[in-house]
Amino acid sequence: MGWKLLTRRSTLIEAQHCANLLESIGIRAQVRNRFLAGALGEIPQVEAWPQVWIPEGQDEADALARLDAASADLSGRAPPWRCMSCGESIEPQFAACWQCGATKPEP
Ligand SMILES: [Zn+2]
Numbered sequence: 001m002g003w004k005l006l007t008r009r010s011t012l013i014e015a016q017h018c019a020n021l022l023e024s025i026g027i028r029a030q031v032r033n034r035f036l037a038g039a040l041g042e043i044p045q046v047e048a049w050p051q052v053w054i055p056e057g058q059d060e061a062d063a064l065a066r067l068d069a070a071s072a073d074l075s076g077r078a079p080p081w082r083c084m085s086c087g088e089s090i091e092p093q094f095a096a097c098w099q100c101g102a103t104k105p106e107p
Helices: 012-024 060-077
Strands: 003-006 031-032 051-055
Touching: 003 012, 003 060, 012 031, 012 051, 012 060
Parallel strands: none
Antiparallel strands: 003 051, 031 051
16 A cells, blocks of 8 residues: 655654544554654754655545644643653653653643
């Protein structure tokens, strides 16, 4: 099966966030270009941004619309949580810190 580029994000965490949201609404997604971004500690060129890819047969406009809807839905519900270990701000749908791997503290 072929894949096509859906969208780009300036950071890997945002790209991964998009892919997770897409998966959560039933659209398969892959993050590519993940090793180029920020390799030099700079804001990368758009060409080097992490990319979110979807299956070729998937409707792009539909996927983007549903991605936006899912994103708005999530942001309206739960705030990001703060990692107790490294202090990073983590999106609410993640159960563990993307940076250090610490699990989400119980409320
Ligand atoms: Zn952490």
